[in-house]
Amino acid sequence: MTTHVLDDAPLSRFHKKLALYSSGGPFLDGYVLSIIGVAMVQITPQLDLSASAQGLIGASALIGIFLGGFAGGWLTDKFGRQVLYTIDLIAIIVCSVAQFWATDPVWLFVLRLLIGMAVGADYPIATSLLAEFTPRRYRGPLLSALSVMWFVGAAVAYVVGELLLALGDDAWRWMLASAALPGTLIVLLRLGTPESPRWLLKKGRVQEAEKVLRKVYGPGVGIGDLPEEQRENVDLKAILRSGYGGRMLFVSGFWTCAVVPLFAIYAFGPTILGALHLEGGLAHVGSALITVMFLVGCLIAMPLVNRLGRRTLLIHSFLWSSLALLVLGLFPTAPAAVVMVLFAGYAVVIGGTQVLQWLYPNELFPTEVRGSAVGLASSLSRIGAAAGTYLVPVALTGWGIGGTMLAAAAVSLAGAVISVLWAPETRGLTLHEAAALGTAPGEVAGQQSQPSHPSAGRQSRSLAP
Numbered sequence: 001m002t003t004h005v006l007d008d009a010p011l012s013r014f015h016k017k018l019a020l021y022s023s024g025g026p027f028l029d030g031y032v033l034s035i036i037g038v039a040m041v042q043i044t045p046q047l048d049l050s051a052s053a054q055g056l057i058g059a060s061a062l063i064g065i066f067l068g069g070f071a072g073g074w075l076t077d078k079f080g081r082q083v084l085y086t087i088d089l090i091a092i093i094v095c096s097v098a099q100f101w102a103t104d105p106v107w108l109f110v111l112r113l114l115i116g117m118a119v120g121a122d123y124p125i126a127t128s129l130l131a132e133f134t135p136r137r138y139r140g141p142l143l144s145a146l147s148v149m150w151f152v153g154a155a156v157a158y159v160v161g162e163l164l165l166a167l168g169d170d171a172w173r174w175m176l177a178s179a180a181l182p183g184t185l186i187v188l189l190r191l192g193t194p195e196s197p198r199w200l201l202k203k204g205r206v207q208e209a210e211k212v213l214r215k216v217y218g219p220g221v222g223i224g225d226l227p228e229e230q231r232e233n234v235d236l237k238a239i240l241r242s243g244y245g246g247r248m249l250f251v252s253g254f255w256t257c258a259v260v261p262l263f264a265i266y267a268f269g270p271t272i273l274g275a276l277h278l279e280g281g282l283a284h285v286g287s288a289l290i291t292v293m294f295l296v297g298c299l300i301a302m303p304l305v306n307r308l309g310r311r312t313l314l315i316h317s318f319l320w321s322s323l324a325l326l327v328l329g330l331f332p333t334a335p336a337a338v339v340m341v342l343f344a345g346y347a348v349v350i351g352g353t354q355v356l357q358w359l360y361p362n363e364l365f366p367t368e369v370r371g372s373a374v375g376l377a378s379s380l381s382r383i384g385a386a387a388g389t390y391l392v393p394v395a396l397t398g399w400g401i402g403g404t405m406l407a408a409a410a411v412s413l414a415g416a417v418i419s420v421l422w423a424p425e426t427r428g429l430t431l432h433e434a435a436a437l438g439t440a441p442g443e444v445a446g447q448q449s450q451p452s453h454p455s456a457g458r459q460s461r462s463l464a465p
Contacts, residue, residue, distance in 0.1 A: 006217065006225055007136045007430040014216050015134055019142045021193065022130045023149035024186030025122030026358075028092055030153030032115055032179050033061055034291070038161030039172035043108070046169065051397055053105050055390035060109045064116020065123075066382040072121025073375015077368065080203075081129040082195040086187050088125065091118035093183040099176035115179075120382070123358065124374035131362035131370070132196040133216070136430050140305035143362060144355035148302065151295040151354075153182075158291055198367045198431075201226060244437070247364045248377060250422035254314065254360075255381035257415025258353035260388040261325065261408035262294075293344040297351025310356055311423040317352025318416035322409045324349065329406030353415065357381075363426045363434040370435075 036058060044054060068088075076084055095114045102108040127143060134142050160178055164171045194216065200209035201223055213221045304313050324346035328339065358374070365373035388411070395404045426434040 006213075006221070009135045009217065011135065011138050012216075015138065015142070018130055018133055018193065019145060021186065021190045022126035023146050024089065024182070024190070025119065025126045026146045026150040027153035027156075028089070028179060028183055028186070029065075029119045029122075030150035030155075031157045031182065032092075032096070032112075032119065032176075034154035034157035035161050035175050035179070036061070036112070038158060038165070039175045042165075042169065042172040046172075047105050047108070049105060051394055055392065055394060057105060057109055057112065058392070059385075059387075059390040060112035061116035061119065062382045062385045064113040064118075065120035066116075066379045067113075068117030068120025069123055069375040069378035069382065070120075071117070071375070073124035073372040073378075075121070076125045076128060076371035076375075077199075080195050080199055081125055081132075081371070082193055084121065084125045085129065085193055086190050088118045088121040089183050089187045089190070091115075093180045093187070096179040096183065097177050100173045102173075102176075120375070120378060123378045124371040127358045127362050127374055128199075128371045129193070129196055131431060132198045132367065136428070137306075139363070139431070140310075140359055140427070141302050143359040144298070144302045144305050146358050147351075147354040148295060148298040151291060151298055155291040155295060156182075196367075197223070198226065202368050244365060244369075244373070246422070247424075248373065248380075250418065250424075251361045251364065251373075251377040252380035253418045254318075254353065254415050254423070255357050255377055256384040257318065257411050257418065258350070258357060259381055259385045260411045261321075262350065262354070289340065290343050290347050293347035294351065294354070297348035298355050299351075300348065301351040301355045304352065305355060305359065306427060309425050309427040310360060311419070311425045313352040314356055314419045314423050315416055317349055318412050318419055320349035321346050321353070322412035322416060325405050325409035325412055329402050329404075329409055332400070332402035332405065350412075360426075363429070363431065364424070366432070366435040 040054060040058065043049065043057070047053075049057070072084065072088065092115055095111050095118070099108065099111050102111060127146065130146075131139060131143060161175050164174050164178070167174055194212045195208065197209040197212045197216075200206075200212065206223060209223050209226075213223065213225070217225075301313060301317070308316075324342050328334075328342050328346075331338070334342075361374045361377045362370060392404065395407065399407070
């Protein structure tokens with residue numbers, strides 16, 4: 001394996017700070033998508049929401065993420081990662097505060113749509129910046145940690161929501177506006193973050209790239225130490241029609257299957273648990289407990305990203321999570337303790353799919369389109385997630401809780417099939433090696449296999465180090 005000064009650099013204080021600050025976006029995402037589940041208990045009767053309106057408001061942020069991920073990815077590739085690193089969070093702060101004065105469902109839907117757009121924009125911005133600075137040994141764990149922070153934000157949201165319920169009928173307004181507080185803190189911490197030298201070099205801004213490298217890695221490091229990255233000369237259209245089209249199909253497919261059941265559970269956690277006979281305060285406590293188990297699952301999966309490899313972890317995570325949801329669907333009237341154990345089991349084993357959502361797309365695409373690719377994959381995954389979230393109250397009414405859980409199990413099983421057919425292995429590769437075309441879907445780096453995806457025949461270089 002070839003040694004590179006930057007890809008094999010030790011983990012520094014700068015890398016740790018960048019990972020922490022980048023995790024602010026996922027934290028806010030988990031927070032705003034989960035706090036609505038608690039707030040909906042008050043919003044529904046006060047604004048006289050129908051099942052359809054509940055679904056729209058629950059899915060509004062996800063629809064926004066679809067729009068924002070696509071736009072944010074394009075903008076970060078065109079104008080840089082650093083310039084948008086704080087602007088998107090300022091938009092979240094402003095719209096979160098504005099929710100306090102929402103007086104009708106339409107106004108609330110629009111504000112949460114805008115919040116979702118800002119959150120979606122932060123995905124490609126923050127993850128691309130972190131991926132392009134992080135040494136390969138730590139890239140998997142640090143990008144995986146972003147998913148952990150999503151669940152930390154979700155857990156904090158449930159705690160805050162329960163505490164704010166004591167404020168009375170207007171508690172939901174304070175809940176939704178409360179996202180402005182962590183948002184402001186994250187903006188302040190992100191100020192002064194340098195631009196990615198890889199992006200600067202791609203734009204021909206050599207002196208600026210040299211300056212950043214010296215600042216981060218020391219006076220003896222320059223652009224000559226950046227690994228040579230084949231210039232793929234691809235744009236968004238080329239992503240879809242070249243060998244990268246197969247990668248985009250895989251990433252967006254597995255990402256969709258990973259988030260559809262999860263976001264539906266988060267947006268309507270208390271409602272779903274209530275349908276499973278865990279009602280009132282027990283439903284909120286159960287939602288908080290499941291959130292903690294999601295967090296535990298991600299913490300367990302983080303070291304497994306390097307130990308098991310990306311592909312093996314992804315397949316097992318989907319298979320075991322689909323089994324837990326299947327049992328819930330077949331036995332919806334099981335005792336409360338059994339229901340909680342099954343939900344907790346699902347939450348733990350699904351962690352593997354969650355920690356890979358930002359890792360895989362950042363590894364599989366080159367620098368000039370990395371942001372666009374991450375944004376597009378995020379946007380495509382949110383189409384299914386938004387539809388799933390919107391349909392939860394409708395499905396609960398029409399299919400019952402058993403049918404709803406069986407549908408969720410089918411989605412997770414589809415994710416397993418996609419992973420078996422198309423997931424490549426990128427463990428141990430430098431960023432430019434992982435992004436180069438060559439490893440056929442389903443192939444582990446360093447091994448040979450027959451292509452299992454129609455676009456694999458157009459790939460020309462091995463991903464193996």
